[in-house]
Amino acid sequence: MSTATPPKESGELQRRLNSRQLTMIAIGGAIGVGLFLGSSVTIELAGPGIIISYLIGALVAVVMAYALAEMAVVHPVAGSFGIYAETYLSPWAGFTVRATYGLVQIIAIGAEVTAVAIYFGFWFPRVPGWEWIFLVSAALVTINALQVGNFGEFEYWFALIKVLAIIVFIAVGLLLITGLGPWPAVGLANLTSHGGFLPHGWRGVWLAMSLVITSYMGVEVIAVTAGEAQNPSVSIPRAMRTIVYRLIIFYLLAITVMLAMTPWNRTGSASIVGSPFVRAFETAGIPFAAGIMNLVVITAALSSANTNLYLSTRMLFSLSRGSYAPGWLGRLSTRGVPHRALAVSSAGMVAAILLALLAPKNAFLLLYGTAVAGMFYVWGVILVTHLRFRQRISSEALSALPLRLPLHPWPTVFAILALSGIALSTFWVNGLVYTIPTFLPLLAVMSLIYGVYRSRHRS
DSSP states (O other): OOOOOOOOOOSOOOOOBOHHHHHHHHHHHHSSHHHHTTHHHHHHHHGGGHHHHHHHHHHHHHHHHHHHHHHHHHOOOTTTHHHHHHHHTOHHHHHHHHHHHHHHHHHHHHHHHHHHHHHHTTTOTTSOHHHHHHHHHHHHHHHHTSOHHHHHHHHHHHHHHHHHHHHHHHHHHHHHHHTOSSSOOOTTGGGTTTTOSOTTHHHHHHHHHHHHHHHHTTTTHHHHGGGGBSSHHHHHHHHHHHHHHHHHHHHHHHHHHHHHHSOHHHHOOSSOSSOHHHHHHHHHTOTTHHHHHHHHHHHHHHHHHHHHHHHHHHHHHHHHHTTSSOGGGGOOOTTSOOHHHHHHHTHHHHHHHHHHHHOTTTHHHHHHHHHHHHHHHHHHHHHHHHHHHHHHSOHHHHHHOSSOOTTTTHHHHHHHHHHHHHHHHGGGSTTTTTHHHHHHHHHHHHHHHHHHHHHHHHO
């Protein structure tokens, strides 16, 4: 059977993003608070065993990357996996996955700018967090209002800073571990001391997956940018391969080095009070290193928030063009930017300011935890869509794909089962207990909205 023809989206976003920019936008979306801030909670749950958690998460991320690359090459449209779900599953699935993803990114923006406020507290503990959130939010909206080619170039350099910083962190950490630098060798004793490599057993490793997997949630960005990618059949597979393997290397090395540099029971924390990467340099006693690393994690959070704002804007644009949201959300500025969708996407920043005023100690986990459940749903729908995509694609079209997931359907089935188990584990993770129960009513509301728009569209 030939590949299904997806609904068309007209009018139109401009294909100005090249492979270099696509890769860095994806890295900018993925490497953020999940690694630099959320890892304090996962280390508390698993200790050094968090390394195994990142390995398991890497397997799921590789499957997701390849599955998305296949579908994005065949359907390089702005609605990405929302269009794929509508084509291969149902219009309801296409609507809810796009609405969920847009909502998740809006919430994630709030979490990212809240993280920036927490980081600034390292230098300015007396300045209220909401003031930093307001200033950062204004800057990010301005950047996203630029022509997409300018946005892509800005995000390229933004993301490059954090990539280089991670490389430097790993290099300095290796010098500390081996003793090749001017400091005495730390060695690998911290990986097995203080309760052993698995201080909380395999249960801790699995519970940590609930936040570890979110560190990889960003590989889908490549598919979202497909509607504005130059030569998508070449740039998308290349960018997808690059992003997923770079993430795996960066995460595994960075986490391993950090845990070797300082005892896990000093780095981990059940509450979010700062970056464990900054604390690692504080413990090491290297002059100015902690301050420099804090500047880096601020840049990382800004980059992630910048990308999340881009993503939510494009999803709202896609819903509008699909007649599932008000038509005014689908209008473009003279620069080719969905400026009205951008304004609505800024709601996460407003929520972050309110939470910073009302619940400053819990603001980050409240926002980030809510986004986690939505991403479980999004990734689950993408994987189920991939199973149907493979059933309906012709053998000729399949053989022509520049990148294919081997051993189909077993990797996709494995990823679906793993993701389901990880989602269930949130009921036993402090701060994430209510993420699934909170998302289910939201899904019901989105289904109701879908029914209303569907009935109006038919009439």
